[in-house]
Amino acid sequence: MAERAFVEKMKRAGFTGIEIVQRDAFGVDDARLHPLFTADLIEVIRKTVPTDKQHQVATSVVIKAHLATG
Amino acid sequence: MTKDLMHSAELKDLVREAYSSVVSDGDATATRLYAEDELAGVPRSAREFALGVGNHLRYADIQLGETILDIGCGAGIDSIIAAHRTGPAGRVLALDFLPEMLERTASAAAEAGLDNVETIEGDMEAIPLPDDSVDHIISNGVINLSPRKTRTLAECTRVLRPGGRFCVSDFTIDEEDLPPEVLTHPAAWAG
Ligand SMILES: C[S@@+](CC[C@H](N)C(=O)[O-])C[C@H]1O[C@@H](n2cnc3c(N)ncnc32)[C@H](O)[C@@H]1O
Numbered sequence: 322m323a324e325r326a327f328v329e330k331m332k333r334a335g336f337t338g339i340e341i342v343q344r345d346a347f348g349v350d351d352a353r354l355h356p357l358f359t360a361d362l363i364e365v366i367r368k369t370v371p372t373d374k375q376h377q378v379a380t381s382v383v384i385k386a387h388l389a390t391g
Numbered sequence: 392m393t394k395d396l397m398h399s400a401e402l403k404d405l406v407r408e409a410y411s412s413v414v415s416d417g418d419a420t421a422t423r424l425y426a427e428d429e430l431a432g433v434p435r436s437a438r439e440f441a442l443g444v445g446n447h448l449r450y451a452d453i454q455l456g457e458t459i460l461d462i463g464c465g466a467g468i469d470s471i472i473a474a475h476r477t478g479p480a481g482r483v484l485a486l487d488f489l490p491e492m493l494e495r496t497a498s499a500a501a502e503a504g505l506d507n508v509e510t511i512e513g514d515m516e517a518i519p520l521p522d523d524s525v526d527h528i529i530s531n532g533v534i535n536l537s538p539r540k541t542r543t544l545a546e547c548t549r550v551l552r553p554g555g556r557f558c559v560s561d562f563t564i565d566e567e568d569l570p571p572e573v574l575t576h577p578a579a580w581a582g
């Protein structure tokens with residue numbers, strides 16, 4: 322899901338004060354440690370994503386928000 | 392069942408399968424995401440199965456006495472850190488849909504000498520907690536796994552009390568940056 326879509330869904334759910342407080346590149350080497358990135362998917366990424374883009378196939382974000390008080 | 396719900400059930404099975412057969416990466420993920428002082432008080436078993444994507448706890452500003460919900464607690468690394476921070480007057484509700492993850496969290500909490508971590512088996516799309524029962528939601532690398540993210544976020548606002556806080560780490564992807572071969576790969580639906 323794109324960051325924009327995440328924030329939009331949070332607004333619709335009723336969150337307020339939504340802030341992305343950190344963004345980090347999530348590259349193919351980080352992805353190798355995650356079970357949903359299967360060996361097969363990693364291989365497809367390595368073959369199809371240009372080498373200079375492989376350090377950021379996704380972004381890891383920290384999102385903060387709160388509910389309005391009463 | 393509608394096609395959409397069937398698809399959603401299949402996706403959840405895929406996630407269950409991936410996480411129930413997960414193997415430890417040593418502490419590569421834990422040491423990449425957390426500083427040594429943040430890991431003090433976290434048993435090795437929880438460090439070795441850390442599967443998160445970020446360190447939102449640096450921003451969460453957990454207060455003493457809070458009731459915290461950790462969505463998709465996995466082996467418990469963030470639940471343990473949060474339980475130390477909220478102290479004996481607070482508690483952490485560690486939610487996961489895999490019993491084997493909850494067992495890891497419970498035994499790590501016991502090993503850390505914490506009795507304020509309560510494990511709950513359940514789905515983030517139907518959180519088994521009453522309305523307005525939680526002060527603070529944390530979660531690490533989990534919401535992107537929900538086939539129905541709108542529903543998951545609605546559950547979050549339902550269980551949070553008015554003024555309640557939410558602080559999570561997760562993945563986002565920019566579909567325009569990824570080739571069709573990646574976007575259409577069966578394992579690439581999350582994110
Ligand atoms: C990427 S791991 C993160 C684990 C933990 N938060 C950490 O940082 O180590 C995802 C976890 O979410 C759980 N999970 C996935 N889908 C879920 C759902 N629909 N409801 C509850 N838990 C879910 C998995 O069982 C797994 O333990």
